[in-house]
Amino acid sequence: MGEFKPINWQVVAREAEARCGLLQTRRAVIETPVFMPVGTLGTVKGTRFETLEDELDARIILANTYHLYLRPGTEVIRACGGLHRFIGWRRALLTDSGGFQVWSLGALRRITEEGVEFRSHIDGSPCFLSPEIATEAQVFFGAEIIMAFDECPPGEVSRDEARQSLELTSRWAARSRQRFLELQSADVDTGRVNDHLPPTLDGTQAQFGIVQGATYLDLRRESLRRTVEIGFDGYALGGLSVGEEKAAMYEVLAETAPLMPSDKPRYLMGVGTPEDLLHAVACGVDMFDCVLPTRTGRNGLAWTSRGRLNVKNARWTRDRRPLDEACACSVCRRYTRAYLRHLYLAGEMLASILLTHHNLFFFLDTMRRVRQSIRSGRFSRFRQEFLEGFRSGVD
Template sequence: MDFKLLKKDKFCGARLGIVTTSRGEIQTPIFMPVATHGAMKPLTPAQINETGAQIILSNTYHLHLQPGEGLVKKAGGLHKFMAWDKPILTDSGGFQVFSLPNKRITEEGVFFRHEISGEEIFLDPASATRIQQDLGADIIMAFDECIPYPCERSYAESSTKKTIRWLKECQKAMTDNGQALFGIVQGSVYEDLREMCAKEMRKLDLPGYAIGGVSVGEGLELLKKVVGWTAPHLPEDKPRYLMGVGLPEDILESVERGIDMFDCVIPTRYARSATLFTRRGKIRLTNKNYKRDFYPIDPSCDCYTCKNFTRAYLHHLFVANEVISAVLSAIHNVHFYLKMMEEIREAIKRDCFVEYKNKFLAEYLGESKRKA
């Protein structure tokens, strides 16, 4: 994997770049749709491709439990298994493991119970790395401890030091098969811990760096602070990935602070519950107001759904509990995000990202809410 920084906006930290992998190029800033189990609910790989997706994310924890990395490897790797020929990033499973009840965290790794069989499973940096290598993703994530929010500083400090030790163990477990290992900067909401973690990880000269622990309930203002503290301590010539974020406003604020890559389940999860994104904010299509609304979801959108169907039709599909309601809504939401990223890249090219962000948020959130 190679990253080239093409330019920076003259008036803020927004960056334009390109990640090159053996399976294609990724224009940054980019949003990565999430295919948790090697499938994106409820879209086919062809439909995902048509939204403009350049890279997707799958989940190590869930794929380890079902169907197991051994079967995926035997099938020829995750790309072949799920018929996706563009880049894939797998997370280490750390976030999922640490959100489980009754887990037992040690200095070596984490013990937890299988969700179905109840069998005790142990996951450590070496095994998390091996699983991801068997899955065959292009970019893999180090196994880290995802710190809850809020937490005491003493816990955050010891946990952050553990994450650094675990990253070194992940590096040692790597075999040379062309995959890129990203480290994950932790430190909760403590500026000095974020700085310390970033500086220690820089010494390892990794292909890329992520910021973790910022989608655990801390809110947008703290997210902006954490990203603002951390990004300046990450190498300029490596991609920067903000994990699990998020809403359009989260992405825009983070791009301004120098972040290149994002992922979140929000576009498809919201779609399945009839919540659709438009340039004038979110709408809920099960609302009776849309029963006779013959406009597209977003009149400015050129996705397949908006070009062919009305809000009234989508309302009918949700009320009738038709599966296609989620399909058409997910196509729109994922397209909305990727179109926004395309516009972001164009704004950075023209050195007008801040102007673009302010205009987008004024329309999307409403002027009064944005200023508040």
């Protein structure tokens, strides 16, 4: 088959810290900065993969290890030939390790050095995830990019608690990396792993490490240094947008992102609004994911070039304009605000489908325009103009 690196990464343009790159995986060449639609359970809610591939041109989506580990389970996905074949997605996949979801369980989980004991949110049954188990699950899902297992502290946390989380995350990162390298080698020796591997298990998976440290800048720098010393294929900033003040998140981004290895992809996990994305791009971040486009679409909210539009508002009852007159998506080319409001108030599922489609287009198209602006050396101007329009308000 010949040698193939798990990912090939190159920066093709810069403007200050902002950078435009190409991330090549076996199934897709991904232009960055990139927004990754979230497909937690192996589905991007309210959207068919044909639409994501053919109309929206999403090159990569995210799925979640915690949820897929619980249902349908690793063995079912393995038996179906890996996650791509199981869900019918033809392009690149990134899987989160499940650390954030375990953190969000609160009192339903207990963290130990070995891993996390928790109760399934589905049926209350006892479960356990460790760096090794989370890594094995992701490897056998067959995603092109998998994440190290981390411990995610809340946004408002003491320095001592942030330090303890950093230390545990560092130890778990080393264990995640060790298990990943074992599984990618030819000498796999475990009772759970022997044969019938998904076809992607041929050395073409990449693993990213996660930087923690809450809002303490020195701890963020230390976590970054220790994670880089382990040696991953890319690096992510975790533990942001989890309850801290936005100004604190922006400070962490500005101080930490430029210090991340310049020859590796940089990923900001679980963030965020269009304003957040542009700020992070200006700090040098390459990859993003967030549930906002789909979750808000299901709840009657559209993202537009002039800010957020709530279709439930009575002012749109007879409004024959599209959601966004500057948008070229198929929803804005065909449907009116009045009709979308009618659908939503009538409880028609089509309302959520159409709003989700528009929102995904808006986020993906915004990243496309960001890439164009970096390549043409006008990102700073684009960012200013975008934010002025976005904050002006929907008329």
